[in-house]
Amino acid sequence: MTAERAHRTLYDKVVDAHCVRALDADVGLVLLYIDRTVLNEYTSPQAFSGLRHAKRKVWRPDAALGVVDHVNPTAAGRTRAMPDAGGQLQADYFAQNCSDFGIELFDVLHPMQGIEHVVMPELGAILPGMTVAAGDSHTTTYGAFGALGFGIGTSDIEHYLATQTVVYRRLKNMRVNLNGPRPPGVTAKDIVMALIRKIGAAGATGYAIEFSGDGLSSLSVEGRMTMCNMAVECGARGALSAPDTAVFDYIAGKPRAPKGQLWACALEAWRALRSDPGAVFDAEIDLPLRDIEPMVTWGTSPDQAGPVSALVPDPKEIGDANKRRDCERALAYMGLSPGQPLASIKIDRAFIGSCTNARIEDLREAAAVLRGKRVAPNVRAMIVPGSSSVRRQAEAEGLDAVFKNAGFEWRQSGCSMCLAMNDDVLAPEERCASSTNRNFEGRQGARGRTHLMSPAMVAAAAIAGRIADVRATDVSHGR
Known part of the structure; x- marks a missing residue:
């Protein structure tokens, strides 16, 4: 490890723990192991077609979950029928792909169906320190748990399904310090909108954001998910915050969270998931919460x-x-x-x-x-x-x-x-x-x-x- 990386950020720790191989050190290109993905009917068809054409299997079907969420109607009376023929084709092909490749599917009538980035956390499928790549830019949502989530394209989805890895370019580190108490009526949505307004729609391009500061503890885990979700709107391809007791309590008891001795071991590891005191960030943004109004x-x-x-x-x-x-x-x-x-x-x-x-x-x-x-x-x-x-x-x-x-x-x-x-x-x-x-x-x-x-x-x-x-x-x- 170089001297400048003796003290690492949370982002660097997660990437280092999942680096299979360095591909090009000059540009920070690595082969990154991905713990889990969530697939939807809209961004996955070409990836599955590529696997079929190449006669490849999915490397770890148990690490993926399929959810129908984009094309389905939301009217009170729900059936598997889609009002749009194209949407019906996507949903049907998705069901066939999940069945043929052994991937669990939450279709529109499944009791756990929902938007992918809502479903995964409520299952306890997202855990601190994980890497999660999926075909949706708002995969950054999972950073609220101290996980690195990011969106990938169709060819990357195919590569992931076949190998459990993606070719990944390391990001620079940006710390956003949330300082002070929140005024009445100000929510996590207002905070992240204020950040985006302050630095611009491309202000965090090339960065992973770490939300930090004493104001973070006043936000619930669901509020932190909102902030990490919208971090992509200022260009960030990753957004994280260090997991704390609120995160651990949120995960505890979820259907797919660790149990018993595994839970005790997991907690010990998760408590170390934070930036080192001497870690150097490439950019720092101070966001005094007292100055924010509903946006x-x-x-x-x-x-x-x-x-x-x-x-x-x-x-x-x-x-x-x-x-x-x-x-x-x-x-x-x-x-x-x-x-x-x-x-x-x-x-x-x-x-x-x-x-x-x-x-x-x-x-x-x-x-x-x-x-x-x-x-x-x-x-x-x-x-x-x-x-x-x-x-x-x-x-x-x-x-x-x-x-x-x-x-x-x-x-x-x-x-x-x-x-x-x-x-x-x-x-x-x-x-x-x-x-x-x-x-x-x-x-x-x-x-x-x-x-x-x-x-x-x-x-x-x-x-x-x-x-x-x-x-x-x-x-x-x-x-």
């Missing part, structure tokens, strides 16, 4: 955001020519005017869901805002739980009644309107308050307009019929 996007990139108390920016006041053009294009697409208060923007739709914000704590926070209130007459509002398990738990707690009494549609689990791959889509120029992760042009439907915010903020917007400050309601919570 909302106004543009067509997650970094085009501001506090809900702010105004729509004026492109004329932006000095950088490229950013000015981006702002002008975004405002034209979104149909907004410079100087318009964000809290005055009327909405047509309200959506709570996605792998970012559809866990039980997200639903509890939304219900706290909605209890005893009604959705504005002009707003169609829907809640899509992150998994069938989350849906059952919410119903056991009576949250579904709160949502339905408020005028929200209570739907089945799936990716749904996050990426408009099924029948949950925005109509052209419909404006949506959304708890999802991306507000790109057309992301939720052709010419649809998306404003990202926390689930509690979505609930507040649904009641007001416009973007609203959740702190102005009589309930203000935050994870």
Whole structure:
């Protein structure tokens, strides 16, 4: 080990522990062992076709889980039939592939079905120190457990399935220090949106982020998942935080977590999963939590955001020519005017869901805002739980009644309107308050307009019929 790596970051420790072979030291290219993957019907077909063509087997079928989550409809009456012929073909081919290659499958009628990045943690399938590669960029979610999760392409999925490894380029290390107490109404979603706004959509390109600082301990494990999930929106290909007692308690008792003596041994190893005191980071970002307000996007990139108390920016006041053009294009697409208060923007739709914000704590926070209130007459509002398990738990707690009494549609689990791959889509120029992760042009439907915010903020917007400050309601919570 070189002198400069005598004190290692958490990211370096995980990569070092899984390095099978150095391929090109000059550029940090290694052959990396991958502990687990989760597959879906949308990003896996070509990989399986490649295996079939080459007559290869899956090296470790037990290390993979298949979940149908992208193309399935979320209406209350659920069958295996897909409304779209292409989606049906994908689901059928996925089922055939999982059967032929010996991979466990949670299809749309399975009691544990849900969005892949919600299902894996609730199973206890994600453990501290693991490497997890999957065909979805938001695999970074698993960093909340001290695991290294990252998205891979179709050819890499095929390579992984055949060899349990991927060719991987080491990343630089960035530490994001979350300092101080959180103000009322500020959630993990607001924190990560504030980070993305601060450093830009490409600010962490080439880096793995480690979330640290005294403010981290105030966030639940589900809140940390939200932050790691959206770290990819500022360019990071990995995001981690050191596992602590909250993480260990979250995992304990999960169906596939270690038991008995294995659990005791695992805890001993997991407690060492943290950056060494003398570890050097390539970049450091300080994020004082006291300065953060509930956030909302106004543009067509997650970094085009501001506090809900702010105004729509004026492109004329932006000095950088490229950013000015981006702002002008975004405002034209979104149909907004410079100087318009964000809290005055009327909405047509309200959506709570996605792998970012559809866990039980997200639903509890939304219900706290909605209890005893009604959705504005002009707003169609829907809640899509992150998994069938989350849906059952919410119903056991009576949250579904709160949502339905408020005028929200209570739907089945799936990716749904996050990426408009099924029948949950925005109509052209419909404006949506959304708890999802991306507000790109057309992301939720052709010419649809998306404003990202926390689930509690979505609930507040649904009641007001416009973007609203959740702190102005009589309930203000935050994870």
